[in-house]
Amino acid sequence: MNQQWESLEAHARQKGWSYGQFLMALCEHEQQQRYLRRVQRYLKAAKLPQSKSLSNFDFSCCPTLDQGTVLNLSQDSSWLKRGENLLIFGASGVGKTHLAAAIGRDLIELGQRVKFESATLLVQRLQSAKAQLQLPQLLSSLDKYDLLIVDDIGYVQKSEAETSVLFELIAHRYEIKSLLITSNHVFSDWDSIFADSTMTVAAIDRLVHHAVILEIKADSFRQKAAQSRLSQSNSKRTI
Numbered sequence: 001m002n003q004q005w006e007s008l009e010a011h012a013r014q015k016g017w018s019y020g021q022f023l024m025a026l027c028e029h030e031q032q033q034r035y036l037r038r039v040q041r042y043l044k045a046a047k048l049p050q051s052k053s054l055s056n057f058d059f060s061c062c063p064t065l066d067q068g069t070v071l072n073l074s075q076d077s078s079w080l081k082r083g084e085n086l087l088i089f090g091a092s093g094v095g096k097t098h099l100a101a102a103i104g105r106d107l108i109e110l111g112q113r114v115k116f117e118s119a120t121l122l123v124q125r126l127q128s129a130k131a132q133l134q135l136p137q138l139l140s141s142l143d144k145y146d147l148l149i150v151d152d153i154g155y156v157q158k159s160e161a162e163t164s165v166l167f168e169l170i171a172h173r174y175e176i177k178s179l180l181i182t183s184n185h186v187f188s189d190w191d192s193i194f195a196d197s198t199m200t201v202a203a204i205d206r207l208v209h210h211a212v213i214l215e216i217k218a219d220s221f222r223q224k225a226a227q228s229r230l231s232q233s234n235s236k237r238t239i
Contacts, residue, residue: 001030040063041110046114047151049152052101062095063215070099073212076108076233078144079178086180093220096182100149103180107147115145119153119166119181135165139172147178153193154185160195167194167203181207 005026008074012022028057054074059067073079073086086103088096104114129138142148150169156162185192194200 001026004029010020021108038111042108042113043105046104046108046116048101048104048114049097050099053105054099054102057095057098062218065214069212069214070103074103075110077107077110077112077146079110079212080107083173083175083178085178085211087207087211087213088180088182088216089186089214090182090184090216090218090219092184094216094218096184096216097151099214099216100151100182102178103146104149112146113144114147114149115142116149116151119150119156121228122150122164123156123162127161127168130165135168139169142169143173144179145177147180148173149180149182151182153181153183154189155215156193158192158195163194163199167199170203170206171220175210179207 008020008026008029012056014023017025054070059065059070079086086100088099090096101116104116108114126135126138129135153166156166170179187208190200190204191197
């Protein structure tokens with residue numbers, strides 16, 4: 001307000017605003033600046049992959065993906081307030097990470113706090129905290145995020161040390177805080193993630209109890225891009 005009131009006062013005099021109109025405009029400007037600063041602060045803390053948004057996600061390449069459902073999840077944060085989860089399945093390279101990051105970015109603009117974590121790196125952090133008897137503190141620190149994105153859970157190694165802390169994270173956030181998990185393994189293959197079938201069933205049960213599940217059936221974007229580059233290279237050689 002201190003930075004803007006003089007220039008805004010000059011504009012108000014030109015337009016013949018009342019004192020009330022001037023004060024309202026000054027407050028609206030302050031509110032907008034606070035919102036923009038908060039979004040930038042939340043984006044920095046979220047550590048989302050760069051340049052991932054719904055505007056540059058190619059839905060035409062994913063005919064089985066319901067675009068309306070995705071847009072609703074990104075534009076209505078009420079599911080976070082209910083502690084619901086979002087699970088995105090698909091083969092490698094079909095855009096799971098892009099979609100997760102894009103939804104996270106939109107939710108930040110709605111005022112929600114989001115954190116993006118690679119599943120393998122997150123599990124390492126959880127293991128380290130457990131070894132130092134600090135796991136409850138780390139889990140509590142993650143509670144400040146309305147949405148925790150755990151990317152590529154399928155790459156977590158099947159060992160009791162890794163999967164036990166992952167299960168503790170899932171159980172800790174159950175019905176309280178939301179998880180967005182991407183995986184290239186469908187549920188029937190999750191025995192390859194968790195050390196025993198009992199833990200697998202318990203983890204899946206908690207995740208799906210309040211969840212939206214999206215499955216992307218498409219060709220790998222990375223493979224198509226590589227093939228396109230190869231075709232262009234071959235065309236240049238021919239010319």
